[in-house]
Amino acid sequence: MAAVELIEIEKAFGATSVVKKLSLTVREGELVALLGPSGCGKTTTLRMIAGLERPDRGVVKLGGQLVDDGRAFVAPERRGLGMVFQSYAIWPHKSVFENVAYPLQLKGASNVEAAVKEALGWVRLEAYLHRRPHELSGGQLQRVALARALVGQPKVLLLDEPLSNLDVALREELRGEIASLRAKLGTTMILVTHDQAEALALADQVAVMNKGVIEQLAAPDVVYREPATPFVAGFVGGANVLVGEVQGTSFISEGVSFALPAGTVAPPGPHTLVVRSEDVVLGAEGPLLPLQARLFMGSATEYRLGLGDSVVRAVGSALSHARPGQLTPVSFRSVRLYAP
Amino acid sequence: MKRLIPAALGALLVATVFVPLGLLLSRSGGPGEWLEAWRSAESRHALAGTLLTSAGAALVALGLGLPFAWLIVRTDVVARGALKTVVTLPSAIPPYLWTMGWIALANPKSGWLTLLVGRDRLDVYGSAGIAFVLGTSALPLVVLATAAALERIDPALEEAARLSGATAWETFRHVTLPLIAPAMLSGAALVFVFASASFGVPYLLGVPANPPAPTLTTRIYAEVLMGESGLSRAASSSVQLLLVAVGVLSINAWLARAGRVRLPRGKGLGAKVSALGRSRGLISALAWTTVLLVILLPLGAVFLTGLQPTWGQWGSFTLKHWGVVLQPRTVAAAGVSVLLAAGAALLVGAVGLLIALSRRRWLETLADAPSAIPGTVLALALLVAFSRDLRFIAFERVAFVLALGNTVWLLLLSYVVKHLALGVRSASDALAQADPTLAEAARLSGAGPLRAFVDGVLPQVRGALVGAVLLTFFTCVSELTMSVLLIPTGGDVLGTLLFELQSYADPASAAVIASALLLIVLAALVLQNLATRRAEAR
Numbered sequence: 001m002a003a004v005e006l007i008e009i010e011k012a013f014g015a016t017s018v019v020k021k022l023s024l025t026v027r028e029g030e031l032v033a034l035l036g037p038s039g040c041g042k043t044t045t046l047r048m049i050a051g052l053e054r055p056d057r058g059v060v061k062l063g064g065q066l067v068d069d070g071r072a073f074v075a076p077e078r079r080g081l082g083m084v085f086q087s088y089a090i091w092p093h094k095s096v097f098e099n100v101a102y103p104l105q106l107k108g109a110s111n112v113e114a115a116v117k118e119a120l121g122w123v124r125l126e127a128y129l130h131r132r133p134h135e136l137s138g139g140q141l142q143r144v145a146l147a148r149a150l151v152g153q154p155k156v157l158l159l160d161e162p163l164s165n166l167d168v169a170l171r172e173e174l175r176g177e178i179a180s181l182r183a184k185l186g187t188t189m190i191l192v193t194h195d196q197a198e199a200l201a202l203a204d205q206v207a208v209m210n211k212g213v214i215e216q217l218a219a220p221d222v223v224y225r226e227p228a229t230p231f232v233a234g235f236v237g238g239a240n241v242l243v244g245e246v247q248g249t250s251f252i253s254e255g256v257s258f259a260l261p262a263g264t265v266a267p268p269g270p271h272t273l274v275v276r277s278e279d280v281v282l283g284a285e286g287p288l289l290p291l292q293a294r295l296f297m298g299s300a301t302e303y304r305l306g307l308g309d310s311v312v313r314a315v316g317s318a319l320s321h322a323r324p325g326q327l328t329p330v331s332f333r334s335v336r337l338y339a340p
Numbered sequence: 341m342k343r344l345i346p347a348a349l350g351a352l353l354v355a356t357v358f359v360p361l362g363l364l365l366s367r368s369g370g371p372g373e374w375l376e377a378w379r380s381a382e383s384r385h386a387l388a389g390t391l392l393t394s395a396g397a398a399l400v401a402l403g404l405g406l407p408f409a410w411l412i413v414r415t416d417v418v419a420r421g422a423l424k425t426v427v428t429l430p431s432a433i434p435p436y437l438w439t440m441g442w443i444a445l446a447n448p449k450s451g452w453l454t455l456l457v458g459r460d461r462l463d464v465y466g467s468a469g470i471a472f473v474l475g476t477s478a479l480p481l482v483v484l485a486t487a488a489a490l491e492r493i494d495p496a497l498e499e500a501a502r503l504s505g506a507t508a509w510e511t512f513r514h515v516t517l518p519l520i521a522p523a524m525l526s527g528a529a530l531v532f533v534f535a536s537a538s539f540g541v542p543y544l545l546g547v548p549a550n551p552p553a554p555t556l557t558t559r560i561y562a563e564v565l566m567g568e569s570g571l572s573r574a575a576s577s578s579v580q581l582l583l584v585a586v587g588v589l590s591i592n593a594w595l596a597r598a599g600r601v602r603l604p605r606g607k608g609l610g611a612k613v614s615a616l617g618r619s620r621g622l623i624s625a626l627a628w629t630t631v632l633l634v635i636l637l638p639l640g641a642v643f644l645t646g647l648q649p650t651w652g653q654w655g656s657f658t659l660k661h662w663g664v665v666l667q668p669r670t671v672a673a674a675g676v677s678v679l680l681a682a683g684a685a686l687l688v689g690a691v692g693l694l695i696a697l698s699r700r701r702w703l704e705t706l707a708d709a710p711s712a713i714p715g716t717v718l719a720l721a722l723l724v725a726f727s728r729d730l731r732f733i734a735f736e737r738v739a740f741v742l743a744l745g746n747t748v749w750l751l752l753l754s755y756v757v758k759h760l761a762l763g764v765r766s767a768s769d770a771l772a773q774a775d776p777t778l779a780e781a782a783r784l785s786g787a788g789p790l791r792a793f794v795d796g797v798l799p800q801v802r803g804a805l806v807g808a809v810l811l812t813f814f815t816c817v818s819e820l821t822m823s824v825l826l827i828p829t830g831g832d833v834l835g836t837l838l839f840e841l842q843s844y845a846d847p848a849s850a851a852v853i854a855s856a857l858l859l860i861v862l863a864a865l866v867l868q869n870l871a872t873r874r875a876e877a878r
Contacts, residue, residue, distance in 0.1 A: 052499050076502040083503040089496035093518045102514070103504035148504065158503075 001064055003028045003156050003188040004049055009058030011044055018044045019055070020212040026156070026205075031182060031189040033199035036209035037235065042192045045209075046158055049190065050083055051076035063155055077106075082149030082187075086161040088141040090133045096120070096144055097129045103152040119151040120144075122181055139170040143177070150185065159191040163198060175201060196236050200224060208232045230338050233274040240280065240312050242273045246337065254308030256287045261334050272338040277302070279333040280314035282322065286331035291322050305330060346698040349691065353706050357757050360725035361713070367724055368575030383573075386559040387580050389546070390536050393470040393555060394584075397535035398528040400475025404634070405482030406524060411627055412483070413490040415616050418624035424487075426631050428480040432861055433639075434818040434835070435477035436540030437854050440842055441638025442473055443544065444645045444851070452641065465549035470542050474535040476634050481534065485527030489520040495612040522596060529592035533585050537714035539821040540835075544843060556581040557716045557821070564720065564825060571724070578717040585714050639858060645851035664849040665856055673832035680748060680833065681816035684755035689809040691756070692763020693801070696771055704764055711761035715754075715821035722754055723825055746828045754822045759812045763805070770804035771797070810868065818857060 004026040011019040019041040026032045034042040047053040048060060051067065051074065060068040062081075067074040082103075090099055100119055104112045120126050123143035133141060142162060149157055159178070163171045179202055182189060193199050199206050200220040207217045208231075216228040227233035234241045244253030246266045251258045251273050258273075260266070282303060289305040289312065303314045305328060312330065322328055368374065378384065411417045412424045430438070445453045446464040454462040463469065493516065501511040539557040546553035554562075560577045563570030616623050647657040664670055695707050710718060779796030787795060820835035827836050834857065841850035 050499075050503060052502070075507070076499075077505045077507055081503055083500065085496040085500060087494050087496050089494060089500040091497060091500075091515055091519075102501070102506075106505040106510065145500075148500075152505065 001028055002026065002061070003030070003063060004190065005059075005061040005064075006045070006049070007059040007061070009045070009048060009055040009060065011041070011048060011053065011055050018212055019048070021058075022212065022214060024207060024214065024217070026188060026190060028188055029186050030204045031191060031202055032205045032207060033191045033193060033203035034207050034209055035193055035196060035199040035236070037194060040209040041212040042194075042209050043160055046160055046190060046192045049156075050081055050158055051079055080152075080155045081158055082152065082154035082156075083158040084142070084145045084149050084160065084162045086165055088138070088145050088165070090136075090141050090144055090148075092133050094133075095129075096125065096131050096133070096136070099133070099144055100148045100151050103148065107152065115151055116147075119147040122150065122184070123147045123177065138166055139174060142166065142174060146178070146181070150181070150187065153185075153187075155188065157187050157189045159189060161192055161194070164193070164195065171198075178202060196238075200236075206236075208236060210235070227274070227336070230272045230274050233336065237276055238313075239274045239276045242275070242307070242310070242312075244271065244273060245269065246271050251335075251337075254310070256289070256307060258286060258330070258332060261332055264335060264337065266337045267339075270340050272340065274336045274338065275332045275334075277313040277315040279335070280312060280316075281331045281333055282314050282316065282328050284329060284331055286329045288327035289330045291324055291326050291328050293324055294322065303328075345694065346700050346703050349695060349698075350703050350706055353703075353710075353757070356753055357710050357713075357718070357721075358706075360721035361717075363725050364575050364578060364717070364721040367572055368579050369572060373572070374576055374579060382554075382559070383577065383580075386554045386556050386577065387584075389467060389542070389553055389555040390557070390581065390584060393467050393474065393542060393546075393553075394532045394535040396468065396471025397474035397478060398532040400472055401478050401482040401531040402524065402528045404476070404630070405479055405486055405527065408479075408627070409483045409486035409490055411623070413487045414612070414614060415623075416613055416620065417616065417627055418620070419628075423627060423631065426635055427483050429635060429865075430477045431480040432814060432865055433477070433858065434540070434820065435474060435538060436544060436820055436835075436839065436842075437642060437818075437858065438473050438477045438638050439541045439544045440645070440847070440851060440854055441641040442469065443847075444641040445638060465545050465553075467546070467549075467553045469549075470545045470553065470555070471535070473541050473545065474538055475531065477541075478531040478534050479635075481530045482524060482527035485523045485530075486520055489523035490516075493519055498612075526592055526596060529588055532588050533712075533714075536581065536584050536588075537716065537821065539716055539824065540839060543839075547843075556584070557714070560716050560720060561824065564723070574720060575724070578720050581714050582717050585712055589712050642851050642858065643855050646848060646855045648848065661848045661852045664846075664852050669832060670837065670853060673834050673837040676748065676831065677817050677834040680752055680755060681813045681819075683752055684759065684816045685809045685813035687752075687756045688759050688763040688812045689767075689805050690763075692760060692765075692808065693767045693805060695760075695764050696767035704768060707764045708761045710757045711759070713758075715758060715819075716825065718758060719754055719822035719825040722750055726750055748828060748831065751823060751826045751828075751833070754826055755812075755816045755819065758822065759815065762808045762812055766804040766808040767801060770801040774800040810864075814861065814864070818861075 002025045004024070006022060006024045008021045008023055009019060010017070010021055022041070022045060024032070024045075034045060036042050044053060048055050048068070049062075054068060054073065055070070057070065059066065062074075062079055065074075066072060067079055091102075094102070097116055100116045101112050104115055109115065117126060117129070120129065123146050125140065125143055125147065128136065128140065128144075133144075136144065142165075145162075162178070163174055166174060175198060178189075181187075182202075191199065191202060200223070203220055205217060206220050206223045207214045208223060209215065210231045216223055216232045218226075218228075223232060223236055227236060227239075230241045233239045242251070242253040244251055246260070246268050247257075248268065249260050249264075251260055251271070253273065282305075289307055291303060292306050292311065293304045295302040295304070300315050303316070303322065305312045305314065314330070408423070408427050412420060412427065417423060442464045443451070445451050446462045446469070448454060448460050448463040448465070451462060451464070454460070464473070497519070498511050498515055501515045502508070506514060536555075537557065539561065542553070542555040543558045543561065546555060546558055556577050560574045560581070563574035563577065644657075646661055647659070649658045649660070692707070695703050774797055778800065779792045782792035782796040783789070818835050818838075819833070820839055823833050823835045824839060827833060832840075834853070838850050838853055838857075841847065841853070
């Protein structure tokens, strides 16, 4: 059964349309990531599921039950959800225990203390039961927020950029924690993030959003290997996106002609060409482009080459002889072409 | 120079504030005399009056302040911006102006509102009236503190409560209220201190009341009027008043430290405005009716009083009282007030900047302290220390000190020291926020230290400083509490002239002068508003 169902929801703030006729189904036990740049409408979508925003049009269903269709509206507190916020949202006037106990107290649950201890155990914070929030680090606060969101055993857990306020090391640690919690509890989760690594690592399904629309909804490896649109390719894979024209077996962009790799079939005419930076070959053959910069990144080196006003990025092992300003032959190992 | 200036300023403050305060304390006798004074029924009555009216004022300000702060920050109430302007208006207008309005509206015999509900059913005279008028005129203290706290709360804190299963009302009680409570209570404590130090309102409403409702400030005034014999009683009342103010402020500071809840920074989304929905009309009507009744009506009553042919008679209008504005006595008083207020304001700005620049904590604390001393106590201390008539023995042979007594210079001194904290605080806050690299960049570009200060630092501090100077000017131009004790014999300032006309001679003329004052204040507010808008637009 669908844990969450959005049917053609739309939302505008003033004159700006933020979410456009968006439909999405999240199955029970699944983790769906809403991935996209800031302003793409992913957080607004999540807040409409939570009931913190109301769609202008469309229907929101939770567990098959209608919670918002423009007339009928189930308030956020009666939707049985849990939510983790980017800013942690730990109440500063309550202790760790009081924060986690709050959802249970509102329900009038018995045996609150045991349940709180168990939930804090999930995030390995049993020892911090009586601390005040200002004594905790960011990572610990976000773990308290996870415990608080999960203690009431919500039907769906909503995660709004839960890791983006943390530094890199903590982010990876907490990412692992979310994955193992999910394995343990089997909670349905919706994760909003702008970090593709986070989405690809955690999600069963990734919904890549752009300008209020889902451009692709698929498993992480599919999104990565077979991006449905140039936007998805550019955002998820960090690929080069070139606008130009196919002529025979060549692709002309900014007045430069690149040979299409063997086996690439496309009708002549305007196209968008997407090539991953690891599929850009330097120093072998092809048109000469000026090398603008060389960025050593440890395991690999990134090269930036000028193409008109834009840049082609290539990632590979070091080309010892290449110096900035030097003209370097550029060719593509494999490409994807998108008709406009 | 770097040591000389702070030392000189410190010495000046000690000589003009703390030595006089010490003299006042010694004049009040010792603990034995205080205990004796404490035993007298009259003294206890006055202290009780101060505590009662101040607590009442704090409650009124809290009760009105919380809903208005909420409406202004969090809802789509009709004409939200205008509502905020009107609710914070009282901070620019001296409290005794409200009192004059309320006397016209709700005196038990002929008040306009009284006549509506029935003679003797409404009586603004007495403790309840004092508390109400003081509470409404100090309303901005609570509204602004609460509104700032409401704006600072991360909306996610409240949303997290909703997602945890709390209704909107439960969220308010369990999350919002505990988070804004410290700011709210601190605002209320300031209202309490403001009310306990106030003189005009309890005098105009408490002395004619039946039975009279004395407070410490009105009692001190009455005792000073008796001359030498009343002075030691006045001094011991001053000690009580000082203890009330310092006590409440210390409790407040202690509470703020002990119960400090750190509000985590939100995403900077600002407060989330929630729609009032179907009840928007009703709630807006209620809010605006309250504002009309509590704030705009008394001001209107002051205007109308000045236009009535005979005081207390509602009917035709006349401009005949407006002649008073041009009478020599009024013009002279206005001139003295404006000059004194301008002088005090400029000094507060300049000395405040100097003290802030010295970056010496002890000096800032020294300059800050007089603002906590009730005006009546400060004025009495200056009176005792610098007066020839009262012949304080220690100073009998010191000529320059004697020269200050009974002159407007003493008045100027009292204005400056009372408001100095305003200049110091705004200058040092602005300096703390100022970007030091601008001055450093100026130095590296070849500017000398003075030039670097003028080009690099001053522009960043100027806005705050101008604000402090303007506020000081407005407070001083209509000052009453200290002026009434320190005014030279036969002289007038606007506050004392109004006070005399209102309480003894001619309420209609008082209303006219008050109206003129109101018009000037409102015009200045509009100008200031336009100036800030232009600055923001740039």
